[in-house]
Amino acid sequence: MQQLDSKCISYNQPKLCANATWNQTAVTFANSTMVGSLPVGMYVDRNNSVYVADQTNARIQVWLNGSTTLTGTLSGGLYFPYSVFVTDNGDVYVDNGYTNYRVDKWGWNSTSSVPAMYMCAPCYSLFIDINNMLYCLMSTYHQVVSKSLDTRLNVWNIVAGTGTAGSTSVTLYNPWGIFVDINLNLYVADTANSRIQIFASGQLNGITLATGAITLLYPTSVIFDADGYIFITDNWNHRLVGSGPNGFRCIAACSGAAGSTSTQLYYPHTMSFDSYGNIFVTDQYNNRVQKFLFLSNSCNGTTTVTTIATVTSMNNTQSVSLTTIVPGISSTTTSYSNRM
Structure with a gap:
């Protein structure tokens, strides 16, 4: 298993073969005791540390360096955090916009936070690109904004959406997930429009991603592997889908029905790869985080x-x-x- 190598990237983009598959029987990584009710936000860094936003208990739960045992908690001043992002130097950025209208930052090995950005709504998704720009997806404003972390000025720019719900190429409708690639192209899970929108760097006019035979229904997150193939949480279809040389296909929870067994999901929300190609997903209505193990032998022979x-x-x-x-x-x- 290989990864895209970049010193500025903190997330995992594993190198997968064309017929990569995952064990369809997931392992429960964390339950409601650890992540509360209806978890949505999560991040897995290149050290395989897992960060989950526990909205119910106003905290970020942390499993460091591949541990399966909870190793830490970030809390204090948070209220109903939606999302979390971790940089390559270990700084943790947390949405704190529900009533406090800001993003908070915990420095590496710090026990307290400082404000990193002020905005007018919760950030349903956070992202930091290779130029140290912090992106906040304000779903209730149908908009994505960004701010440079290299300045203390709280000046942010609109990078997608007009502030009004819509289904045109320049509008969004209750989007949930974002990803910014190394070429600074912005990908938005435009949830209520059941589409993935692509905004070229510096452009406000989006292009809709074609997903072939796969029909999305309220997608909520989007990530990539090392070859630029896209993977999507298909929320209302209760499954995970991904692309490859042969187009889009379902890769996990493919029954099409919501459920609570180890082969099912119930409104899955955020998915992330670890460095081995395993998939973590917040299984929102089952109040848990599920882990689908990458089957390395699917690439053998x-x-x-x-x-x-x-x-x-x-x-x-x-x-x-x-x-x-x-x-x-x-x-x-x-x-x-x-x-x-």
Whole structure:
């Protein structure tokens, strides 16, 4: 298992094969005793530390460095935190906007927080890009804003949405999740419009991601692997979906029905990879965090086949090598250039 290597990136983007699969029987990583009722926000960093926003108890629960035992709690001054983001140096940013209208920052190994940003609504999702810009998704304003962390001035810019709900290319409707790639393109889980919107860097006009045979219903989070393939929490379909060389497919909880068994989810919300390719997801209405284990043997006994295809990126169109894993076929191996 390989990862996209960048000193500025704190999240995991594992290198997956084309037919990567996950154990469909999940392990319960944390239950309501640890994460409260209806958990939504979560973050897994490159050290495999897990941070979960426990809204009910106004705290962030922390499992450090791959531990399965709770190792810490961040609290004090929080009220109903929706989201959490952790930087590569260990700073923890937490939404505290429900009544306090700010984002708080806990420095590495600190026991207290300082305000990092003031805004006018909760941040349903937080993200920090490679240029040290903090993004806040204000769902109730149908908008995403950003602020530089390199200045103390509380000046933020609108990067997506007009402030009014809508389904056009420039509007959003109760969005929930965001991701910013290394080219500074913004991806928004435009929840009530049941779509993923892509905003090229500096552009307010979005493009809707095509998901092929997969029909999304109220998606709530979006992440990427090392090759730029997208993975989505399909909230109202109670499943996780992902893309690859062969298009979009369901990857976990694929029955289509909500439930509380180890093979089901009930309004899953935020998903994250760990460094091994395992998937963590906040299973909101089951009051738990589930972990779907990556099956490393799903990539064994296969051979890499290289083809040439034309890929249209946010900035240009180019021919690239595509690496596809096909069982039982011999071919020359060529590496696949990162698409993000």
